[in-house]
Amino acid sequence: MAIDDLLDEHEQSERVLAWLRSNGAGLIGGIIVGLALILGWQWWGGKQAASDMRAGDDYQAMLKSLEAKDIKKAQSQAAALHDTPYAPLAVLDLAKAQVEAGQRDAAISTLRTAQSPNPVLEQVIKRRLARLLIDSGKAGEALKVLGNEDDPATLEVRGDAQVALGKREDARKSYTEVLAKLDVASPGRRLVELKLTDVGGSAAKPEARI
Structure with a gap:
């Protein structure tokens, strides 16, 4: 080198x-x-x-x-x-037990405090709260709780609140939208059809989805 x-x-x-x-x-x-x-x-x-x-x-x-x-x-x-992932489930279980024990107002208070980062659970909480509010004569507040979500389950509860407020035309619209979104074989379809008929509407014969 x-x-x-x-x-x-x-x-x-x-x-x-x-x-x-x-x-x-x-x-x-x-x-x-x-x-x-x-x-x-x-x-x-x-x-x-x-x-x-x-x-x-x-x-x-x-x-x-x-x-x-x-x-x-x-x-x-x-x-x-x-502060744990179990919080929304705990709230739902607790509210259910309170309702079964005849503590509707306590269940309403429980659900009011509930929050969930999971949008599906969040909607379940809102629907249950809305149903209890309707049952307690606070249908107007129930509509506010539901917001503008347009999934079938929320639309049905919205229709129920509108019926409680005497807004039959709005209820017919809500129930009709529910049926348009539900599958023919959906187990809850028949009940929504009965609700629609009860407010003066008529359920169109659904077309089978392929």
Whole structure:
């Protein structure tokens, strides 16, 4: 190997060593930070999993309280679940038990506090609240709770609220829209047809969907 080549290699190695001396602390720091982030993420994931497991156990405990007809205890347990994924389910179960126990106003209060990031569960909560409001003579408030959603289940409850308010024409429109969205074989179709007939409408013969 030529002397020039040896000098070039020596010079390059010296440059690398000089660069490492200047930037080594930063590299090590970056590696440490990266490891800390990875370990921190794993720790947080493990902590979150453990928290979810505890919440699941707490939810099961609440259900046992409901089975034992201890609504007061279940109410306290449901409140403790408010920051967990089980919160909307706990609220729905609690409200159902309250209604069955003749505590309609308490069930309304329970459902008013319910929130869910899941849009499907959110609509279930709103429909149940709206039905209870209609039953308690607050059909106008029920309409506000339902908002502008136009899925069949919500439209049916909206029609019920409109009937309670004496708005039969609006109810006919709502029920007609429900039937237009329901499949021919839907188990709830016959009931909606009866509701439509009751407000002076007539259900068109549905066309089978292929």
